Amino acid sequence: GYAPLTEAVRAGRWRTSRAERPTLTGARLGIVGMGRIGRLIAVRAQGFDMTLGYHGRQPHADAPGRYYADLIELAANSDFLVIACNGGAATKHLVGREVLQALGPNGYVVNVSRGSVLDTQALIDALAHAAIAGAGLDVIEDEPEVPRALLDHPDVLITPHIAGRSPASLIAQRDALLASLSQHFADVPIEFAVRAA
Template sequence: MAKPDVLVLAKNIPLILDELPQFCTLHKLYEETDKDAFIAANKEKIQAIVTSYNVGAKADLISSLPNLKIICCFGVGVDAIDLGKAKELGIPVTNTPGVLTEDTADTALALLLTTLRKACAADRFVRSKSWSKNDFPLATSLSVGGKKAGIVGLGDIGKAVAKRIEAFGSTICYQGPREKPEVPYKYFPTVEALAKEVDFLVLTCPGGAATFHIVNRPVLDALGPNGFVINVARGSVVDEKELVQALVEKRIAGAGLDVFESEPKVPEELLSMDNVVLFPHIGSATIETRSNMARLMMDNLRAHFDGKPLLTQVQ
């Protein structure tokens, strides 16, 4: 039996180049100089797309492959995939939830602690030999003073973040599309109402149209000059221009960011700010988690071609 043809849109996915060829014929679109010509020449035989959370799959590509049967995403976020077009054509989409929850929550906590305690600035302070000349400025405590954490998006990752922050003695509040009676945290119907109540916002919600720029100027003003923003969700969730302006004008105290609106481009103003910590979208970037994500994605692909139920189909 001939191996199914798989179009790979994203490079640097662990295990893919080693293991997928065992049961698939790979076509690496990212290596093609003339991508349109390649698609035109090979569109009839492509049965699957392998992509990532940041590359996605646009409607025109999905429509151009008449024998496409499945789209497998390396990552939880599928906002870069045209789910409407996939649904219209009856093409299932899978992602990799669950396996990256703990590491992403760890990243949120790392950003929170690093931002509040000015860890990166403190490191630079020592390396520049400033310690012998000056005292390092005071930071903000996570454990002292009855802090309140506001989590936007209380899914698996949001709950894992809440568990970690609770260990520091902070009170948890949250906002999302619906209240969850099963959790012991106070619910707020809007992000602005949540921001007024808390000392820092931790963003763990999905990207996409429903959450586009939900952290905007009114939210930042509600958070106030002692508040912090921590984002491990999607860059699109925050109005980046307003965030930069709020930081410049000191209308909020600081930010810890793992994601940006136009990755890998980062606003120039942020690069020189000591009250901002910047990560290069590494929420799930550990050897263990990325390997588990790749394994789950391949298991979905294999299940499809073996005629078995998909493990993690996006609904």
């Protein structure tokens, strides 16, 4: 659910909590990283008739949407920018001040990848100056420590790194592990092998 609004209603703020909200239908979605997770996000976005764009190391012929080699250009053409790429040194602070500035005052950034990809201080500054509309964060750069500026901001939703922690997804992870072990000991190609980038 949308917990802040539920809490507002519980606190008796029904009338003051009915401000207009952005809609997904027909909006422009930018996806940073068109791997397995990025593709799953794209499939769901197509259900809302969203216009899709994506950024990654290279274009994929079978990927939905338009490829943007320039992340800043993708951000400028997005209402929602969802970060779903790998973490690590190569992507540290990939989404920083310039990308957030390009996203603009009506844009939202969502991070479901790794906290290191989104520059926390740049995000705090963008929110403080209304350079973006808001953020949805499942991962934080120095988690579990969360800066007070993010906790206190009314246009930031934070979850404790729980994406992929439903009972069904945990069962799927277990099944993938068991299948990988079985494939390894049978000396056949491992379907879910982890490969170096």
